[in-house]
Amino acid sequence: MSVGMAIIYGAPIVLASYALSRRDDTFRRGMTRAVEQFAMLVPRMFCALVAAGFVAKLIPTEFISRFLGDEAGITAIFIGTVTGLAIPSGPVVAFSIAATFAKAGAADSALIAFITAWTIFAFHRVIIYEIPLLGVSFLRLRLSSVFLLPILAGLMTMGVTRAWEWVSVS
Amino acid sequence: MISEANRQWLLKLLTNGFGKSFWWFLAFAIVMGIVCHQLLGPEEFQAALREDLELVTGMLPRVIAALTVAGMVWVLLPRDQFSRLIGKESGFRGLVIATAAGVVTPGGPASAYPLLAVMGGAGADRGALVAYITSWAILGMQRILVWDLPFMGAEFSLMRFLICLPLPILAGLIARWLPLSLSLVEERQPQPLSKGAASDAQSEGERK
Numbered sequence: 001m002s003v004g005m006a007i008i009y010g011a012p013i014v015l016a017s018y019a020l021s022r023r024d025d026t027f028r029r030g031m032t033r034a035v036e037q038f039a040m041l042v043p044r045m046f047c048a049l050v051a052a053g054f055v056a057k058l059i060p061t062e063f064i065s066r067f068l069g070d071e072a073g074i075t076a077i078f079i080g081t082v083t084g085l086a087i088p089s090g091p092v093v094a095f096s097i098a099a100t101f102a103k104a105g106a107a108d109s110a111l112i113a114f115i116t117a118w119t120i121f122a123f124h125r126v127i128i129y130e131i132p133l134l135g136v137s138f139l140r141l142r143l144s145s146v147f148l149l150p151i152l153a154g155l156m157t158m159g160v161t162r163a164w165e166w167v168s169v170s
Numbered sequence: 171m172i173s174e175a176n177r178q179w180l181l182k183l184l185t186n187g188f189g190k191s192f193w194w195f196l197a198f199a200i201v202m203g204i205v206c207h208q209l210l211g212p213e214e215f216q217a218a219l220r221e222d223l224e225l226v227t228g229m230l231p232r233v234i235a236a237l238t239v240a241g242m243v244w245v246l247l248p249r250d251q252f253s254r255l256i257g258k259e260s261g262f263r264g265l266v267i268a269t270a271a272g273v274v275t276p277g278g279p280a281s282a283y284p285l286l287a288v289m290g291g292a293g294a295d296r297g298a299l300v301a302y303i304t305s306w307a308i309l310g311m312q313r314i315l316v317w318d319l320p321f322m323g324a325e326f327s328l329m330r331f332l333i334c335l336p337l338p339i340l341a342g343l344i345a346r347w348l349p350l351s352l353s354l355v356e357e358r359q360p361q362p363l364s365k366g367a368a369s370d371a372q373s374e375g376e377r378k
């Protein structure tokens with residue numbers, strides 16, 4: 001954690017000092033852009049995070065985990081994907097849900113589909129960052145490019161696990 | 171003493187921040203809060219609200235740091251070299267570079283998305299943009315170290331990383347192949363929002 005923190009807070013200091021050392025308006029222009037983006041993002045971020053917290057409480061985790069076992073096969077991958085899509089919040093919530101699923105005996109393929117779906121689609125990120133900073137046409141392009149990836153990841157996991165079991169049995 | 175240009179800029183900031191979509195989100199948050207309160211009771215509601223507020227206050231300093239980085243990268247980046255690396259002509263290598271950049275980008279969405287906007291504005295290719303953000307999302311090293319490892323264990327994290335490794339490149343290839351039109355927010359603003367952006371365009375003209 002501390003290395004990550006050092007990078008997160010060290011990078012702006014280093015870059016800003018370098019920009020200042022140029023003694024032209026580089027620093028001012030960079031800060032102007034940062035302030036503009038801050039004003040655009042933070043009010044939405046506040047509302048979206050509060051809403052996401054409530055939505056996360058409403059998702060019936062225990063109930064869903066019953067359908068993610070190894071015997072469910074491809075169905076489990078689909079359910080994992082859809083649940084991942086529905087989680088509109090950060091890693092705290094998503095990974096505690098993943099851990100709940102794992103404890104309830106979910107298959108690796110379903111877990112990987114779930115995590116991949118959540119990381120790719122995370123609804124709050126789309127609303128807070130993607131639409132304001134890049135626009136709807138980028139969102140459309142990205143979603144059309146990636147919507148099959150969670151299922152693909154799940155299927156690949158299933159293939160790898162099956163192959164592994166087959167190798168270790170024979 | 172605030173000059174007229176400054177006043178207009180500040181006004182623009184306010185209207186951007188509290189635009190129509192802000193009020194929709196606020197309404198959505200309130201509705202969800204009421205649903206939560208009715209279904210789960212006041213204690214769960216208060217716990218959720220407290221967690222959310224802690225999350226927001228915890229995030230603010232990181233958001234400020236990340237936006238400062240994105241702003242500085244925006245003014246310091248050598249645009250022409252950069253677009254040679256992951257621009258329209260960069261081919262398969264561009265996708266690999268974008269994927270690698272996504273893996274090592276530290277920080278949450280507050281750093282990745284502003285950097286993505288910088289790349290888009292600097293002329294990165296659409297496949298590289300999709301590969302970068304997909305890679306950051308699925309393979310981002312920081313998320314794996316901080317979240318995957320402690321929650322899911324080393325074996326599972328490694329398996330997930332290896333299986334997902336080719337996916338961002340695949341996504342980039344699909345994005346290049348799809349016949350969808352793309353107009354980024356950065357490119358779409360012919361008249362600059364602010365004096366900052368105006369002097370951006372001006373100094374770019376001077377450099378040429």
